[in-house]
Amino acid sequence: MSEPTAEEVEEREAFLRVAERARAAAADLAPLPRAAKDAALHAIADALVARSGEIVKANEGDVARARENGISEYMIDRLSLSTERIAAIAAAVRQVAALPDPVGETVRGNVLPNGLDLRQIRVPLGVVGIIYEGRPNVTVDAAALCLKSGNVAMLRGSSSAFDSNTALVGIMQDALRSSRPTEPQSSTEVPADAVQLVPGTSRDSVKHLMRARGLVDVLIPRGGASLINSVVEESTVPVIETGVGNCAVYVDAAADVDMAVDILVNAKTQRPSVCNAAETFLVHKDIADAFIPKALDALRAKGVTVHGDDRVRAYDPEKVVAATEDDYYAEYLSLDIAARVVDTLHDAVVHIRTYGSGHTETIVTGSQPAAKRFVALVDSAAVMVNASTRFTDGEEFGFGAEIGISTQKLHARGPMGLPELTSTKYVVTGEGHLRG
Template sequence: MSDTEREVRACAERAQDAAADLAPLSRAVKDEALLAMADALVTEAESVVEANRQDVERARSAGESEAVIDRLSLSVERVGAIADAVRDIAELPDPVGEVVRGASLPNGLELRQVRVPLGVIGIIYEGRPNVTADAAALCLKSGNAALLRGSSSARSSNLRIVEVLRSALQKTGLPLDAVQLVPGAGRDSAQALMRARGLVDVLIPRGGGSLIQTVVSESTVPVIETGEGNCHVYIDESADTDMAVSIAVNAKTQRCSTCNTAETLLVHTAAADRFLPRVLGALRDLGVTVHGDDRVGGYDDAVVSATEADWTAEYLSADLAVKVVDSLDDAIAHIRRYSTKHTEAIVTDSQAAARRFVSRVDAAAVMVNASTRFTDGGEFGFGAEIGISTQKLHARGPMGLPEMTSTKYVVTGEGHLR
């Protein structure tokens, strides 16, 4: 066992002890700690920004794009917004202890299934240092200990943020090891975290497709797969043209770099003549490059010829794949082949088409006459999320606080024997 692996496992063992102390805490105690964490972030905002400046300077020296640098950068105002997000989490209902179901059995036993924390949650993520505070706060609110493994590009920022959060925990009497930054900055530390089965209860990767797939394929710890989104919008033959154009444009351009952004637009051949000239013009005016099949290319000379790679692409940029299909079933077949099962949308005036689409399309979220951009914990009214699960076990879709818990059965008897 390497020194790095020993350090990571020791970190996880401390997290286990902290998780045992967190599990029985009341909401009031946890909320007090969260508010102290928010206050500490505001008080130490300048020191957090100074640490972040080191990360930004390294990123510029490495030639990173302005988009990457923007996601990495913090200001006093941005740190204040992170603190506000922590306060918002404190306002959310506590899922721990909620009775999921209960019954009095015929033999007189009282049965209750109650929500309990998962335990130790490891989070492997890229770039954005705001995730450090968000993830720590969500884990604490749900009674879990957090092991945070951010990218090396934000190492200085993450280190300072965790120091600030831990100082707040100390002042409120909660275990310091409820929030830890996983030691080490290289690949070895991430791999050690992924191999800490029995010490870490679940891993949640947050980032691009390559990061997610690496964690899923290499981890021996159970993983909740999140985020990768090759999302489709299908324009049915009965769709209202104005609605279809506005939804398609919003789904692609409201924010291009998110996992719930539309990456492929499918258009029924009967709607193509009235829809495509308008939407292609609108997208071109907004700087979107359209990668289309031959039929789409016939409507606009600016269309780039689509390849097989375009149908699988999660662009996360101002690019959109567009295809004309001959039927609703052809659209469903295309989605079934290429979807990452994140969010799929149909625009239609036909209830029968909507019902068929919803029943046949397998995704964490299916939108009917609404933009894919609504797949979000805040938009769903959950208040906050740790990520958007694209798997089928335990949690699917935006993961709010309840999804960061498991359950256990509590059975109460009066000397019952079997």
């Protein structure tokens, strides 16, 4: 290990100053009532709209640098902010304000035989670190969801969006300051430190966040598999993995062929770049003759390239590309899909266990026993019957908003709404109770 440079030491110290302010703010934010948090969210929305000129200007700098660096138009589109987009971001903040507050909810409670009153209630997690890609709207979305659930957000966006994120976080902090009644000091105000940007744009600034155990309560990385894997490997702060989706559509022997084609096409093509898009389809051998030719036609009409095994290729050896192992593992996020014929439902389950990412799988079938068996045997965050994989989404599930889709089993699994940003504590009330 080489000696850290003066710059590195300074960056680490700047990080610790921010993290300690975040920690202190978390203690003040946690007990605040809903009204204080909602007022703060509306103040943030107002300020974003009022100061959208500043935001657009900062964003133009990021976009210009991205163009110089030869970033793809798709990524530049995700990076870009306009007055209209900022208005939409502000509207989303107001929607978060309108959601119920999970904090204080009694999860369970009863009076024990000895008369002790036992309640398990929801409390904020504390400080939530979010590592994400070059989409500045996430800066505000994540801050709003954290604030509403009583958590301090420590935001670490892509360095490509640093100027935009700096402007957005500065405006949010100003809004929290100005939403405070000037006199007398109210005990229900949200501290300006409740929204924090991790200082610096170096790789080290991510490392500081990952090693901030005791200051940061949980890290949520949002992005590609390599980012998430590196966070999981290096972090001593507990991590919630999100977003990698290698989702499969299984067409059972008892499927309605037209329904299966429609679900497959919707799951693959309705929005191919997202984690709940289908990346593989598996076809029971008994329905292959009826299903595969129709499916290939329908997918081709949408511009999809199929990567199939020999049994799929037999239906159209010229247009179906030969699939490799890598195809079955792939999260394409493009107009590609892997395909395989299976002999049994169980073989489909084994394929999913082997290659899937545990996000969403769907069975198309008219058979109730087949549906029941698939649901029991497939171990994914969402298992669907006769529905498109595209429905795995916080908004679609009625949660109002989501911070991400967890593909791990601890704490939260599937779309994470506000309750998933909380922990619980037990409140035990006695009358001098002693243990005998």
